[in-house]
Amino acid sequence: MKHNGKAGEPSRFEMAVFAAGDIFGGGASIIINFYYLIFLTDVVKIQPALAGTVLLISRVWDAVNDPLMGFITDNTRSRWGRRKPYFLIGFFGIMGAFFLLWYPVSNGSDLVKFAYLLFSNLLYATVATIVAVPYAAMSSEISQNYGKRNAVNGLRLLFSQSASLVCAVLPLEMLKLFDDPKEGYMAMGLSFGLLFSIPFLLMFFFTRERVPIAKEKSRFSWKDFQAPFQVRSFRCLMLMYLFAFVAMDVVSNVFSYYMKYYLKRPSELNYVLGTMLVTQIILVPAVIAVSNRIGKARTFRGSTVIWAAGILLLSVQSNRFPAWAIYANAALMGMGVVGCSVLPWVMFPDVADAGELYAGKRNAGSFSGMMTFMRGFSSAVAIFIVSNILQLSGYVKPKSKIVDGVTTSVLMEQPASVIGALRVIVVVVPLLCLLISNRAAKKYPLSKERHEALLSYLQFQRGEAAESALPLNDLEQLKKDIL
Secondary structure, three states: OEEOOOOOOOOHHHHHHHHHOHHHHHHHHHHHHHHHHHHHHHHHOOOHHHHHHHHHHHHHHHHHHHHHHHHHHHOOOOOOOOOOHHHHHHHHHHHHHHHHHOOOOOOOOHHHHHHHHHHHHHHHHHHHHHHHHHHHHHOOOOOOOHHHHHHHHHHHHHHHHHHHHHHHHHHHHHHOOOOOHHHHHHHHHHHHHHHHHHHHHHHHHHOOOOOEEOOOOOOOOHHHHHHHHHOHHHHHHHHHHHHHHHHHHHHHHHHHHHHHHHOOOHHHHHHHHHHHHHHHHHHHHHHHHHHHHHOHHHHHHHHHHHHHHHHHHHHOOOOOOOOOHHHHHHHHHHHHHHHHHHHHHHHHHHHHHHHHHHHOOOOHHHHHHHHHHHHHHHHHHHHHHHHHHHHHHOOOOOEEEEEOOEEEEEOOOOOHHHHHHHHHHOOHHHHHHHHHHHHHHHHOOOOHHHHHHHHHHHHHHOOOOOOOOOOHHHHHHHHHHHO
């Protein structure tokens, strides 16, 4: 074994630089979830079902490249470490790929549009994987201290939530500056692509990895891809993470249509989203504090209950309600969403430690590859569900109108079937997903006490301690509980 990087704990500056990397993770997903499907149907004007198919195919590609990237980053050996070389690649790749995602191809053929959108989405998915998998893996390696690591990941998720707020509110304000929405989307794609890429350049120069690295490399094996799912703690975390984010992404993707066609308040979309996200940002420290006190899994379960209450309230909203009601609803949902979005990534480093116990080596990249894939998969599933329900219910695309040489979109009145579908989408699928996520959290076995025992044994397994602090019987019981 050898240590990569400087000894000691990360400074506040290094913690902040590393945390800033999640500006991309939190911000890009919000923009895509809330604005991309409606961009495809109302600006590019492609059929909703085709739009959903594009996203689904790109996530099938993720099923290959995310675990593969986990293997690659685990087996990278360089003067900069296993993770950081990919941050430099990401600095250049994110700018171009994110812009191409929002380029409004205007060819009249749905086939040409489909081909371009498939290309741009596959490119973006590849670039995102190149940076996201090493970044997630490094979240468990920037420190070996339990409290410090929780602090780093809490700060990281605070950056993520802050980016989510900016990326929920600012894009729509940028679009309002342009008479032609196509120009607005291109400007937005270029601006945010630059914003998302800069932190990765800073991380390349100013962060360090702090875990022992085996000199030997692993051989490629499909068995290694499956290894994370042999760990019970990881399986529980995956179910929590996947279904919570499917619920989140379904609501996110349908919300633009909900505000535009059902509540008929399209100009307030970003303010309602802002209310929900401000609530989340304010509550991040509280969620971390509560989870430290009562446990991460219990805090997660409580968050699903609050979020479900917000969804039920959203289902009965109408344009007859007072104007403030939708903002109160958004705040309630934010109170639940914050725990479900923050805690899985706070729990991830603990599960990566369990993976090290199982495999006998540090393979956090394989675990982060699966986590990253599940995040993209949840988004694709949500868009596929929403887009196909809209298609089947008879969604009517906006019509283009040229006024003084400027092309604008004219919203069409939607049939009752579409309005009914919108109301069903925001209730049935999210509530079912939250129920599954809640049950998985109940079975999550890696408590704080078990994790402390795990860390004490890992020091011996890594050769950092002369003898194990954990008796053999206790070790066998620990393995039975968490593996």
